[in-house]
Amino acid sequence: MTSRKIEILVGLFVAGAIAAFFMLAMSVSNMSSYSGGESYELKARFDNIGGLKVRSPVAAGGVTIGRVKDIQYNTETYEAEVLMSIDQRYDKFPVDTAASIFTSGLLGEQFIGFEPGAEEEYLKDGDVIDLTQSALVLEQIIGQFLYSQGSDSE
């Protein structure tokens, strides 16, 4: 086999591996959501974030508009502070937008859902969302249910 043929085959091998890498990166992993381009940041405070994690989706009307960027616990206010990075395309949320933590499906992962308000002013980069609703913690609901059952029977 001539060295030209060998070089062509090695070149094809390397090109194939690079193509395989991009196929995995683009269509299988979450790289497409890294390259979201322009984004702005919003902050929200919750009493309880449940199972929310960094990189959990932020959705409005079921459409993913951003991701959770950072989660901190504030010992001044005793609340969880969630920093979200929202796609710049969706920059028309009124300042009285409400953020709630929902669960997708019965046992699915948790995400932040936006309910747009009615104000004329829009949220800007670095703003804080005041209207928040914490995650539903299953144990607390069951606890309340059992408690109300107990008080009914008396």
Add this chain to the structure above:
Amino acid sequence: MFNTLLDRIQRLGAATLAIFQRLGRAAVFLMVVTGSCAGLLRRPGLLIKQLYAVGVQTLIIIVVAGLFVGMVMSLQSYYALVDFGAEDSVGVMVALSLMRELGPVITALLFAGRAGSALTAEIGLMKATEQLSGMEMMAVNPMQRVMAPRFLAGVISMPLLATIFSAVGVIGAYLVAVQLLGLDSGAFWSQPQNKVDLYLDLYNGIIKSVVFGVVATWIAVFEGYDCVPTSEGLGQATTRTVVYSSLAILFLDFILTALMFTK
């Protein structure tokens, strides 16, 4: 009585010393070979020839194995998940297992069997027929001329092969899950896009395959270089290459997984 006991202790000591001597020789060998790799920049033709022998010729077995591993995993995880109505997760399950574990590990095991054994046999035969000594007589450094290109070619080929293995495996899983079992193709692709992380999963899998490539090629080239230059010694060296590389790969995989994926 006392003498036989002493003899046994002596044999144990000699065997231990032999093991450590061999490990020491292997470590020095690795240092010399990596040191000689820089000289390849002036002669890239040697490296390309070895990339062909080590990488391209291993490609077919990797592609076929990847396709079938992906197809079987897709089928099995479908049967397990359909009971819980979670068959949409087949895609993410196959993609995660392939990228994190099966891609690097199976590729490395096949690589040790296909390319590693060939490297050992080739270098061992060069030693047995005194080609290596001949080179030294002609003031050609066999480390630079023979060992370094083979070693570097193995280290470069492994991550490329492992990436191809994972990609072909995902395609195989897609064929079975979507075309054969009738899953929704949107769910098959969107779940991995939400769950598989570029850095945590894809990059760590590639780091794993680089480590396996270094270890498997190192063992293969060293066993050839260090073999007893007889036909019997050559056979033993080739067997040792496959056995030692496989064990080292499986052991290192556990260590690397424990380091990478536990928080």
